[in-house]
Amino acid sequence: MRKIILFISILSIAFSSCEKEDVEEIFDKSPEERVTEQLNTVRADLMSNEMGWHSTYTYNEGKETLLLLLKFIDDTRVEITVPERGNYKKEAGYSLRYTQQIDLIFETHSFLADLVDKGRKADFRWELEKQEDGQYFFKSRAASNEGESELNMMKATPENLKIAFMKSYMRTDETKSFFRNLELTSGEKYGYSCIDNKVTFKYIEKEKVVIFESEVNMNNDGFVLTTPFVIDGKSISEFEYDSTTGNFSIINADGVDGGINYDVAPAFTVKGVVDQFLDINFKSIIDYSTNLQVAIPVLQDSVPNFNSFQLYSDWGYLLCYAPGTEGGNWAGFSKMNFTKTDEDLLTIGWEGYVYGNWWKKIYYNDGGQLILNFLLDENGLYVIQAGKKEYYLVSKSNPSYYCLVEL
Incomplete structure (x- = not known):
């Protein structure tokens, strides 16, 4: 019995010694040293x-x-x-x-x-x-x-x-045209978009918008539709990327020639969209393409509290909203005429009247001028519905200039 007790005592001392060494090893470094070590490991x-x-x-x-x-x-x-x-x-x-x-x-x-x-x-x-x-x-x-x-x-x-x-090449490049279409050499055009791993083609049939969707498999040279897009009995499924143009060419051998190209205009326009856009008086610009976005920090140099541009199509205002600005929260331009053209485009005209105490900070600012020139382009703006209450305004003169408007 004494031998057993002695053996247990020896084991207890041994385990106690090991535990002490582990504890000493854990706390061998200060908290600051352990944090520095973690940061250095991640950084390296x-x-x-x-x-x-x-x-x-x-x-x-x-x-x-x-x-x-x-x-x-x-x-x-x-x-x-x-x-x-x-x-x-x-x-x-x-x-x-x-x-x-x-x-x-x-x-x-x-x-x-x-x-x-x-x-x-x-x-x-x-x-x-x-x-x-x-x-x-x-x-x-x-x-x-x-x-x-x-x-x-x-x-x-x-x-x-x-x-x-x-x-990323399959998706939207904000530095290029808003419009990207599947265009066949025979002349037909279909609106193209890509979100995640899904490609969408849109077209008009019997005055209704038809939507085709397919998952894709990507490879080093392009992508393949898992569900072929069939036009007049002919199948389109494989596309190859051209790094020079940023376009995709159809490469499957079914007698269909063409590709997905950046374009200067939409594949089709939907009647009534401009009227829907103008039916609501108040609208706010909530986002800009890359080529317009550069205007915002420049404008903020003159108007630090800049929040958004607001359109009032019934009242005829284009206002800059900057809460907390000395002289009032709003300033901008009045007697703006919002008109739908025969081509289903939106034009905005200005009779030269102004509103608010600090409109000069917008008008004589390079960023403000860029936004004004975009909106007041006499060639007009395409109106593209993006959601229930969201629309894109896209310059007809240069479709890499566009903004997202929320009603």
Whole structure:
């Protein structure tokens, strides 16, 4: 019995010694040292991949996604490439910090911060939610009223990057024409769009809009419709990308020639849309294409509290809304004439009258002039319904200039 007790005592001392060593090892570093070590590990990992990080950015309450290629050059600089914005590429500053978790923060002059300025419920500050399988999953630090966004990053490889870029080429490039059509050499046109992994073609049949949808399989050279689009008994299913033009050519051998091209006009117009747009007096511009978006920060130099441009089609106003501005919340232009043309276009004319105490800050600002010239173009604007209460206004003169209007 004594031998057993002695043996147990020896084991207890041994285990106690091991536990003490483990405890000492755990607390061998201060909290500050452990945080620094975590930050250095993540920072080194981000900079380790020469091809960068293939990243998916989901924002605007989950309604929009963008492919980003992030190359972390050093511990303060990152190169951001955005294929869907004309292959936008620019360096920006960033930092890794630790609050209650690891935070990734981009500078306020980066592409990501620009999305916040556009009011797209985006963010440029994220906290690390989890790290698994070599991927990083960040969620935004935005306040609840700003909307949440997600940034998911995986190491780029030649294979996943090419497929990801192909997906971005299939989607809207805001630096190019708003209109992208499937155009056959025989003359027929069909409206084209792509969201996620689904392609849509639209056309008019018996005065009604017909919608065809198909999932797609992407490859290094283009994509294939899982459900062929059949026209006059002939099947269209395979498309090849042309990096020079940004267009896709039909390549399946069924006697159909043509492709998906950026175009100067829609494939068709829907009668009555302009009338619907004009039926509601008040409208607010809530978003701009890339070529118009450049006007907003310039305008904010003169009108720091700028919120939006507002259209009053019945009352004849185009106003700039900037709450808290000295001299009043609104200023702009009156006696604006909103008219539907015989071609189902919208024209906006101005008789030269002004409204408010600070209209000069808009009129004599280069950003303000860009927006005015777009809206007042005598060639008119296409009106494209985007949702129950949302419409795009697209310049006929240059369809890369367009805005989204909410009723």
